[in-house]
Amino acid sequence: xxxxxxxxxxxxxxxxxxxxxxxxxxxxxxxxxxxxxxxxxxxxxxxxxxxxxxxxxxxxxxxxxxxxxxxxxxxxxxxxxxxxxxxxxxxxxxxxxxxxxxxxxxxxxxxxxxxxxxxxxxxxxxxxxxxxxxxxxxxxxxxxxxxxxxxxxxxxxxxxxxxxxxxxxxxxxxxxxxxxxxxxxxxxxxxxxxxxxxxxxxxxxxxxxxxxxxxxxxxxxxxxxxxxxxxxxxxxxxxxxxxxxxxxxxxxxxxxxxxxxxxxxxxxxxxxxxxxxxxxxxxxxxxxxxxxxxxxxxxxxxxxxxxxxxxxxxxxxxxxxxxxxxxxxxxxxxxxxxxxxxxxxxxxxxxxxxxxxxxxxxxxxxxxxxxxxxxxxxxxxxxxxxxxxxxxxxxxxxxxxxxxxxxxxxxxxxxxxxxxxxxxxxxxxxxxxxxxxxxxxxxxxxxxxxxxxxxxxxxxxxxxxxxxxxxxxxxxxxxxxxxxxxxxx
Numbered sequence: 001x002x003x004x005x006x007x008x009x010x011x012x013x014x015x016x017x018x019x020x021x022x023x024x025x026x027x028x029x030x031x032x033x034x035x036x037x038x039x040x041x042x043x044x045x046x047x048x049x050x051x052x053x054x055x056x057x058x059x060x061x062x063x064x065x066x067x068x069x070x071x072x073x074x075x076x077x078x079x080x081x082x083x084x085x086x087x088x089x090x091x092x093x094x095x096x097x098x099x100x101x102x103x104x105x106x107x108x109x110x111x112x113x114x115x116x117x118x119x120x121x122x123x124x125x126x127x128x129x130x131x132x133x134x135x136x137x138x139x140x141x142x143x144x145x146x147x148x149x150x151x152x153x154x155x156x157x158x159x160x161x162x163x164x165x166x167x168x169x170x171x172x173x174x175x176x177x178x179x180x181x182x183x184x185x186x187x188x189x190x191x192x193x194x195x196x197x198x199x200x201x202x203x204x205x206x207x208x209x210x211x212x213x214x215x216x217x218x219x220x221x222x223x224x225x226x227x228x229x230x231x232x233x234x235x236x237x238x239x240x241x242x243x244x245x246x247x248x249x250x251x252x253x254x255x256x257x258x259x260x261x262x263x264x265x266x267x268x269x270x271x272x273x274x275x276x277x278x279x280x281x282x283x284x285x286x287x288x289x290x291x292x293x294x295x296x297x298x299x300x301x302x303x304x305x306x307x308x309x310x311x312x313x314x315x316x317x318x319x320x321x322x323x324x325x326x327x328x329x330x331x332x333x334x335x336x337x338x339x340x341x342x343x344x345x346x347x348x349x350x351x352x353x354x355x356x357x358x359x360x361x362x363x364x365x366x367x368x369x370x371x372x373x374x375x376x377x378x379x380x381x382x383x384x385x386x387x388x389x390x391x392x393x394x395x396x397x398x399x400x401x402x403x404x405x406x407x408x409x410x411x412x413x414x415x416x417x418x419x420x421x422x423x424x425x426x427x428x429x430x431x432x433x434x435x436x437x438x439x440x441x442x443x444x445x446x447x448x449x450x451x452x453x454x455x456x457x458x459x460x461x462x463x464x465x466x467x468x469x470x471x472x473x474x475x476x477x478x479x480x481x482x483x484x485x486x487x488x489x
Contacts, residue, residue, distance in 0.1 A: 014202035021195040029188045051170060053097050054163045057113075060090040061159060065152065068124050072131055072140055080128060087121060109165055113158045120151045229470035240460055250450055257446045261439055271429055278425050289411070295404045299397060306393050313386045320379050327372040330365045337362030 064086035071079035094117070098110045127144055134140070340358035344351035 014206050017202055018195070018199045021191070021198050025188065025191040025195050028191055029184075049100075051163070051166045053093060054159070054166045056093055057090060057097075058156075058159045058163065060086050060093065061155065064090060068128070071128055072144065073137075075131055083124070083128075090117065103169065106162075106165055106169070109158070109162050113155065113162060116151065116155045116158055120148070120155050123148045123151055226470070226474070229467055229474075233467055250446070254446060257439070257443060271425065275425055278422055292404060292408070292411070299401070299404075303397070306390055306397075309386045309390045309393070313383060313390075316379050316382050316386065320376060323372050323375045323379065327369055327376075330369040330372060333365035334362055334369070337365060 064083055067079050067082040067086060070076065071083060091114075094110060094114055098107060098114075101107055101110070127140065127148055130143065131140055337358045341355050341362070344355035344358060
């Protein structure tokens, strides 16, 4: 079955066999243990039920006897009912046990107990009837001991034998369950041993095939690695010579490239400075134009301020006239208040209220006159401040006009600078363009030389790596042969 297959196929077949046997062992173990557990559970349940029923028979028998004795003593109707009830339960349980048992010996013992119970029930019924007919307790006890007690003892003995028989059946069932469990364990161990032996045989077969196939493959690898090592040695020598020559060429071109780059960088910096100067000059020209516009705006705003200040002075004069009018009205009101007070004092009692009102009006006139004086003083201050502001504004307007004339002169100078810088910038750009073209040509030559040198170094490194790989491959082949134990080198 293994002939003509690859090692991977053989390994798959071996693993499949091992896995199959392992699964078979697991399934068999699970089935066997499940069967043993169920059998043991059934045995324990059956034995427990039988033993419990047998013990219940004995318990019902003792209850029946106790109720029977109580009736013989006091002839109570309740004791007779309990006696009959215990007897019915006894017969019912006895019938259930007879239906549920399949053991011939147990069934025979149940039949014997049933016959004895019939005789015992008939005798107890006769004694209970006799007790209803007489009150002679001694005679009743004598008849009971003579006729009922021997049958009762026989029934107790039969019940004890039934309990012993059930116990023996329980022990036998337990022994049978243990035997089945032992058989299941032996089967599981046998399958485990079979699986282990099969795995060992498969491993031995795979190991032997592995040694043979690896030995053949390693022989080819060693032959090829020797040839590869010789070719790599020749390639290393040629690569070293080529790399040395290209290294000298690359060094010379690198120096030339450095010089060209320095010239290009200098030209670029000069061009950049010229561009920045031109941009700054243009920005200065634009700034001056903006400043001129701002000065014009300032001039118009100053004129507006002067106009507002003059208007404020006129408004202050108008307010002064109004304040004078208010002051005059206050003086007249004060005079009228004094006259009203004098007239009120001459009117006697009826003029007192009017005198009070006149006094308040006089006080209000005094306060109004005082406020008018304060307002007049404030208006004088405002007039002085307005005049000062108008004079300062006129001086500022003259300074603005002088600054505007100076900005015109600066604007003309900046425009001349812009023209000169633009001419310088054009010349610098031409120098920078020529230098860049030269640098580009040198860089292309340098890149070609660098690529050639890099290829030479890579070729040398690849050859060295190939030689090392061939040597390492030869060593690994020897190690592999020793590992699989073929005995070949």
